[in-house]
Amino acid sequence: MSKQFTLGKTERLKSRKSIEQIFAVGKKLVTGSFRVLYVLNSDVLTPSLAFGAGVSSKHFKKAVDRNRVKRLMREAWRLQKSDLEEMIRSQKQSMHVFCIYTGKALPDYKEVFEKLTDVISKLVKVCVK
RNA sequence: GCUACAAGCCAGGCUAUCGAUCCUGUUAGCUUAGGCAAACAGGGUAGGAAAGUCCGGACAGCAAAGAGCAAUGCACCGGUGAAUAGCCGGGUCCUGCCGCUACUUAGGCAUCGGCAGGAACAGAAAGUGCCACAGAAAAUAACUGCCUGUUCUCUUCUUCGGAAAAGGACCGGUGAGGUUGAAAACGCAGGGUAAGAGCCUACGGCUGGUAAUGGUAACGUUAUUGGCGGGUAAACCUUGCAUGCUGAAAUGCCACGUAUAGUACCCUCGAAGGGCUGCUCGCCCAAGCUCGCCAAAAGCGGGCAGGGUACAGGGUAGGCAGAUUGAUCCCGAUAAGCAAUUAUCGGGACAGAUAAAUGAUAGCCCACGACAGAAUCCGGCUUACCGGCUUGUAGCGUUU
Numbered sequence: 296m297s298k299q300f301t302l303g304k305t306e307r308l309k310s311r312k313s314i315e316q317i318f319a320v321g322k323k324l325v326t327g328s329f330r331v332l333y334v335l336n337s338d339v340l341t342p343s344l345a346f347g348a349g350v351s352s353k354h355f356k357k358a359v360d361r362n363r364v365k366r367l368m369r370e371a372w373r374l375q376k377s378d379l380e381e382m383i384r385s386q387k388q389s390m391h392v393f394c395i396y397t398g399k400a401l402p403d404y405k406e407v408f409e410k411l412t413d414v415i416s417k418l419v420k421v422c423v424k
Numbered sequence: 425g426c427u428a429c430a431a432g433c434c435a436g437g438c439u440a441u442c443g444a445u446c447c448u449g450u451u452a453g454c455u456u457a458g459g460c461a462a463a464c465a466g467g468g469u470a471g472g473a474a475a476g477u478c479c480g481g482a483c484a485g486c487a488a489a490g491a492g493c494a495a496u497g498c499a500c501c502g503g504u505g506a507a508u509a510g511c512c513g514g515g516u517c518c519u520g521c522c523g524c525u526a527c528u529u530a531g532g533c534a535u536c537g538g539c540a541g542g543a544a545c546a547g548a549a550a551g552u553g554c555c556a557c558a559g560a561a562a563a564u565a566a567c568u569g570c571c572u573g574u575u576c577u578c579u580u581c582u583u584c585g586g587a588a589a590a591g592g593a594c595c596g597g598u599g600a601g602g603u604u605g606a607a608a609a610c611g612c613a614g615g616g617u618a619a620g621a622g623c624c625u626a627c628g629g630c631u632g633g634u635a636a637u638g639g640u641a642a643c644g645u646u647a648u649u650g651g652c653g654g655g656u657a658a659a660c661c662u663u664g665c666a667u668g669c670u671g672a673a674a675u676g677c678c679a680c681g682u683a684u685a686g687u688a689c690c691c692u693c694g695a696a697g698g699g700c701u702g703c704u705c706g707c708c709c710a711a712g713c714u715c716g717c718c719a720a721a722a723g724c725g726g727g728c729a730g731g732g733u734a735c736a737g738g739g740u741a742g743g744c745a746g747a748u749u750g751a752u753c754c755c756g757a758u759a760a761g762c763a764a765u766u767a768u769c770g771g772g773a774c775a776g777a778u779a780a781a782u783g784a785u786a787g788c789c790c791a792c793g794a795c796a797g798a799a800u801c802c803g804g805c806u807u808a809c810c811g812g813c814u815u816g817u818a819g820c821g822u823u824u
Contacts, residue, residue, distance in 0.1 A: 307444095307779085347779065358475095358797050362783095370784045373443065404785070 328398030
């Protein structure tokens with residue numbers, strides 16, 4: 296059994312191109328102050344799941360705060376993504392997810408964690424369809 | 425011990441669990457033999473301001489015959505440094521405080537000396553502009569006032585010729601007085617005069633020249649001579665000096681892909697066009713090859729090629745270098761220097777991501793944690809900031 300709680304290079308959205316693609320053709324999911332964009336491809340040879348996080352600099356002027364939110368989001372994703380990962384592997388799909396925090400106040404860890412639980416369960420449903 | 429100021433240093437800690445990135449090592453794997461990538465182990469991983477982008481560089485690319493104008497920046501001197509509007513030292517001026525002398529109306533107080541602070545500190549005697557309120561007036565001078573003269577009115581005196589006083593008008597002189605103001609035509613005293621004025625003189629202040637002298641210089645001192653025409657250049661301006669443009673999304677290489685691609689028009693012998701710094705002058709670049717007709721040249725025609733403008737479209741955005749050890753920073757010693765700083769020797773430290781790591785959660789402890797997140801690098805400046813520690817100086821208090 297491989298490690299579950301990793302978030303290495305291959306599991307993050309790394310290239311500018313794929314992010315632009317998500318913004319262009321991705322589907323939208325909104326839960327509370329989170330906006331989630333995703334692209335799902337079925338019948339792929341190597342199943343993969345990639346994640347990216349973003350915060351608008353309009354709402355958070357200071358770079359310190361933006362880093363904090365992004366770190367919280369990555370952490371919450373890292374700890375909860377395993378269900379989604381298994382699902383995708385069994386269905387032989389590949390999914391790119393980009394998550395944007397649109398709230399104006401600095402969130403705490405609990406809030407982010409719970410919201411991302413919702414997001415992941417919704418994404419699992421999308422995979423099943 | 426407390427308080428204030430200055431300089432320097434630190435920027436919550438520990439443990440557990442789960443991660444990220446970079447480096448090193450080991451093991452096994454794949455390979456097109458360049459590498460690729462996995463597991464495990466060990467180690468490194470935000471700042472004093474990483475910020476603002478206000479100065480200065482390094483580095484890179486493009487451009488580069490020149491002159492003038494414009495534009496921008498700088499503006500006491502010397503040193504330091506790669507360089508600056510930084511830093512250090514000095515000079516000048518201004519402000520405040522203290523001391524002292526001349527003077528004195530006995531309150532003070534010029535000059536001088538000391539201490540502290542400040543200065544975008546070239547030019548106001550090239551020109552233009554501006555100077556609120558108050559004030560006669562903010563720079564040309566006017567108004568008021570003062571004074572000589574002429575004339576008129578009226579009064580008094582009279583030796584009957586005139587004389588004196590007052591008031592009005594005019595011509596002229598004057599810049600002394602005029603309640604203000606941040607600032608009022610160098611200050612003050614004497615002379616001078618019809619009244620007056622640096623008009624003249626003494627003392628003092630400011631300032632230009634000359635000479636001597638000290639200093640690398642700014643500048644100081646002394647002598648002599650001329651002047652004294654308010655301020656403002658962070659108003660335009662003038663003078664001197666300097667300055668190509670762009671900015672790591674720079675740039676170079678590799679891979680992939682494509683296309684010496686397409687359409688339209690124009691040009692190829694004094695053309696179009698392009699370049700030189702924004703403009704002007706002036707200058708420079710540039711115009712090719714080939715075939716046929718023809719004895720040759722000119723000329724004509726064809727083809728290829730090249731250049732310009734416009735249109736429509738296409739491709740790439742992956743990797744490596746740049747790029748993290750450098751004009752580096754810190755500590756100690758020695759030497760030079762008033763200092764900033766420099767040299768030598770010894771020791772130590774220094775993240776490197778690329779959609780972007782340097783983290784998350786829980787527990788414990790305490791002074792209860794501020795401002796705040798690297799993005800090519802470095803030197804400064806400025807701004808933000810909870811608190812703690814060390815050293816020095818000054819004051820107060822306690823003990824001996």
